[in-house]
Amino acid sequence: MSIIVQKFGGSSLTTRELREHAIRHIEKAKNQNKQVVVVVSAMGRKGDPYATDTLLQLLSEDNHKVAKREKDLLLHCGEIISATVLANLLENKGHSTTVLTGGQAGIRTNQEYGNAQILEIETSRILSELNQNRIVIVTGFQGATYVGDITTLGRGGSDTTATALGAALKADYCDIFTDVDGIMTADPRIVKDARKLSYVTYHEICNLAYQGAKVIHPRAVEAAMSANLPIRIRSTFLDTEGTLVADQTYFDSNDQKQQYISALTGITQMSNITQIKVILEEGPFDWQMKVFKAMADHQISVDFININMSGVAYTVADDYSGKVVKVLETLGLHPKVETNCAKISCVGAAMAGVPGVMAKIIEVLTKENIRILQSVDSHTTIWVLVKEQDMEKGVQALHEAFYL
Numbered sequence: 001m002s003i004i005v006q007k008f009g010g011s012s013l014t015t016r017e018l019r020e021h022a023i024r025h026i027e028k029a030k031n032q033n034k035q036v037v038v039v040v041s042a043m044g045r046k047g048d049p050y051a052t053d054t055l056l057q058l059l060s061e062d063n064h065k066v067a068k069r070e071k072d073l074l075l076h077c078g079e080i081i082s083a084t085v086l087a088n089l090l091e092n093k094g095h096s097t098t099v100l101t102g103g104q105a106g107i108r109t110n111q112e113y114g115n116a117q118i119l120e121i122e123t124s125r126i127l128s129e130l131n132q133n134r135i136v137i138v139t140g141f142q143g144a145t146y147v148g149d150i151t152t153l154g155r156g157g158s159d160t161t162a163t164a165l166g167a168a169l170k171a172d173y174c175d176i177f178t179d180v181d182g183i184m185t186a187d188p189r190i191v192k193d194a195r196k197l198s199y200v201t202y203h204e205i206c207n208l209a210y211q212g213a214k215v216i217h218p219r220a221v222e223a224a225m226s227a228n229l230p231i232r233i234r235s236t237f238l239d240t241e242g243t244l245v246a247d248q249t250y251f252d253s254n255d256q257k258q259q260y261i262s263a264l265t266g267i268t269q270m271s272n273i274t275q276i277k278v279i280l281e282e283g284p285f286d287w288q289m290k291v292f293k294a295m296a297d298h299q300i301s302v303d304f305i306n307i308n309m310s311g312v313a314y315t316v317a318d319d320y321s322g323k324v325v326k327v328l329e330t331l332g333l334h335p336k337v338e339t340n341c342a343k344i345s346c347v348g349a350a351m352a353g354v355p356g357v358m359a360k361i362i363e364v365l366t367k368e369n370i371r372i373l374q375s376v377d378s379h380t381t382i383w384v385l386v387k388e389q390d391m392e393k394g395v396q397a398l399h400e401a402f403y404l
Contacts, residue, residue, distance in 0.1 A: 003130065004029055005174040007039040007140065007162035010051060012177055012236040013082050014044040019089055021236045025177065026090065026135060035130040037169065039140045039162040040086060042078025050078045052141070068113035072142075072152045076101070079139035079158070087137050098129045099137045102151075102161065103144025106168075109151045116143060116151035118160070118223075121168035138165065156217020163220040167227030174224065174231050176216055181235035182243030183208065183215055185404040186267045190392050194399065197265065199244040204265050207347045207381045221245065248349065263357050264348035264402045269395055271388050274321040275304075275338040275373055278328065279311040287333075288312050294327050304343065304376055304385060313374055315341065315385065338373060342391035346382045346398060358382060364401045370394050 006029065008022045029036050046053035055074055059066060066074075080101065087097040106122035129136045140158025143151050153160055159176060166174035183205065186194040200208075202225040209218040215233055224231050225247070234242035280287055288307055295302050295316075300323065304315040316324055321339055328335045351357045358375075361382060365372055370393065374385040386394055 001033050001035045003035045003037065003169050003171040005037045005039060005162050005166040005169070005171050006177060007158060007175065008041065008086075008177045008236065009158065009179070010041040010044050010048075010078075010082075011179045013040060013086065014048060016089075018236065019086060022086065022177065023089055023093065025175070025236070027093070027095075030095070030135070034172075036135050037126060037130070037165060037171070038086070038135060038137045039158055039165065040079055040082040040137060041140050041158040043082050043085075050081045052078050054078075069149060072113045072150050075152050076139065076142045076150050079141055083137045083139050090135060090137075096132070096134045097137055098134045099139070100125065100129075101139050101144075102142035103148065105136075105138045105165070107143035107161065107164070108146055109143040109153070111145050111149070111151070113149075113151055115154035116145075118143060118153070118164050121164060123165075123168050126165075126169065156219060159217040159220035160223055163224040163229060163231065166229045167223055170227075171229060174229055176220075176231060176233050177236040178215060178233065179236065180215060180233075181238055181240055182233045183245075183266065185265070186395055186399045187269065190269070190395050191267075191399045195404070197243050199246065200265055201248050201349050202245060203380055204347055204349055205245050207345065208266050208268050216245075263351040263354050264346050264398075264404060265350070266347050267395055267398055267402075267404065268345050268347070269342055269391055270345075271342040271391060272318045273304075273315045273341040273343055273385070273388075274318050274324075275313065275315050275341050275385060276321075276324055276328075277311060277313045277336040277338075278333050279336070280333070287331075290331060291328065291333070294331060295324070298323065298327050300324060300327070304374060304383060306374060306376065315343070315374075340388045341373060341385055342388040344384050344386060344391065344394050344398065346384075346402075347380060349380050351382070352379050360401065361398065364397050365394055368393055368397045370397075 012022055013019055042050055042052045044051040052075055083099045087099050090097050106125055108119050109116035126136050140161040141153055163174050182196045184194045188194045202221055206218050206221050228247055231245040232242050300320050302314045306313040370386050370390040372384050376383045
């Protein structure tokens with residue numbers, strides 16, 4: 001029998017009614033003669049009793065004096081509760097189950113507590129349980145070091161657990177169940193006529209996820225891409241197949257070649273961004289290096305980087321703008337700061353080699369009287385920086401102009 005992995009997020013497990021929806025998907029897969037590995041997140045979101053952020057609040061009262069290793073011991077509890085509760089419901093319906101923590105499932109990580117990286121997965125325990133016709137429920141978001149210490153994988157860790165297990169088990173595919181029915185061409189809260197994408201490539205969904213789309217974590221996509229593991233982004237509450245994520249060769253071989261009406265696949269956005277510009281007409285050639293080394297030394301993450309002989313431009317989160325100015329002034333530099341900016345990302349594998357895409361983006365935004373502060377492009381993505389007050393209007397105009 002073939003193996004599939006099903007991952008259920010916290011919003012899909014909060015109540016008994018929601019868990020029944022999850023069970024329906026598990027039972028449907030079993031009825032199709034699939035061996036099922038289920039990965040679960042902690043139940044609910046911040047404020048719900050067993051959510052990860054709620055557990056973290058227990059430490060906030062004492063200013064996080066506990067070490068990261070011990071913090072991970074606390075944070076991994078939410079997934080254990082989810083897994084055991086779901087197993088109990090399945091057992092009551094006549095299914096045999098086994099609950100495994102990340103470590104028990106063979107997930108070995110480094111010792112970077114709070115944001116551990118998976119080093120390898122030893123699958124023998126899971127395969128043994130599957131061969132006894134059991135549904136294996138694995139706690140997401142966690143693993144263990146080679147000496148047995150519990151670790152957590154950071155934000156989006158349950159997604160990563162699911163796709164990494166799928167890759168290691170050579171699963172047919174991995175279903176990521178959430179509260180939305182797949183990947184949309186744009187944020188439906190901004191674009192009312194945004195539509196669901198039937199399928200996207202790994203590179204497209206990675207770019208969409210890194211630039212603001214929150215349906216799946218980019219690290220999870222990268223784990224799947226390394227093994228050519230197809231992913232389906234699906235709604236827990238519907239029977240539809242959602243959005244299929246795979247390599248372009250998979251679509252070609254399965255007669256699902258993307259029918260590109262537009263050069264773009266989707267548009268996403270990020271706000272609360274500050275643009276930093278440093279202009280230096282004359283001076284030593286190494287000053288650009290000093291700027292970015294200073295950012296690194298002060299643990300300031302930079303993005304949207306443009307470098308030329310006379311200046312640099314880059315962005316940081318709004319919260320870091322004051323710190324950036326102080327750091328640059330210690331170098332004798334006087335940056336120009338533009339706060340309250342937003343980044344609009346236009347993503348599409350079909351744009352590669354197509355002339356006129358950038359020209360059209362500029363034309364559309366110019367017609368809307370939207371000033372472009374900065375732009376960067378890659379093989380499959382064009383980014384433009386605008387004022388935050390223009391972000392929604394810009395996304396809407398581009399979505400319409402590119403027939404999304």
